[in-house]
Amino acid sequence: MTTDLIFLCIAAFLAGFVDAIVGGGGLIQTPVGLVLLPQYPVATVLGTLKIPAFSGTSFAAIQYARMVKLDYKRLAAMTTIAFCAAVAGSRLLTIVSSSFMKPVLLLILIGVAIYTYTKKNFGVHTEKDHSDSQQWWYAAGISLVIGFYDGFIGPGAGSFLILAFVTLLGFDFLKASAHAKFVNLATNLGSIIFFAISGKIIYAIALPMALCNALGGFAGARFAILKGNAFIRILFLVVVCGTILRFAYDIFFK
Secondary structure (H helix, E strand, C coil): CHHHHHHHHHHHHHHHHHHHHHCCCHHHHHHHHHHHCCCCCHHHHHHHHHHHHHHHHHHHHHHHHHHCCCCHHHHHHHHHHHHHHHHHHHHHHCCCCCHHHHHHHHHHHHHHHHHHHHCCCCCCCCCCCCCHHHHHHHHHHHHHHHHHHHHHCCCCHHHHHHHHHHHHHCCCHHHHHHHHHHHHHHHHHHHHHHHHHCCCCCHHHHHHHHHHHHHHHHHHHHHHHHHCHHHHHHHHHHHHHHHHHHHHHHHHCC
């Protein structure tokens, strides 16, 4: 078990690093957790992994808040909506299977990857001709849909948030990553509360992983701020392609 915990902690650090920059840390952490903890129910493994995910996102969010200008008033509303949506998504996950949504998401992600690769200026700040009320509606819609998705399925939720902020609100990648961290904090917290009440968290595993994920999140956020939008765009593409492969595997080989 000690060796397994070391590998889980290494995966947690890498997940925190990647997730802090472009989201998608669950693509690293979740498969490792499912492979190394086969003796536990899937819901227990996923509930346990929410703790390190929250920890890493917290440290990344703090780093971004120091370096990137944030719209705190809008963020407060977005995080509240995302929190409630994630709780609802986690609840639904205990009732129905999420597998029927994966083929649709696979097609969407392939389109996202092609668009991001061909549009070299994708992720550069662009002014959107939205009124203030339209900005609020877009922000609320993004939080509701992706918050629910994160509680219900999960993989790539951070990347979807960044994509939505870039395409709908006109953020650049750095600003989108910063806002996504705070919304992701809310979705993780909503799921953690649900899984904790349900008794599906193994704290002896979650807490050491949380420390490593936090270190990764701290390092990843600093790296993203240092390297800027061009680097984030490349890593975003890599993570989206990884998500495509993950969904394709789930659909065609499981």
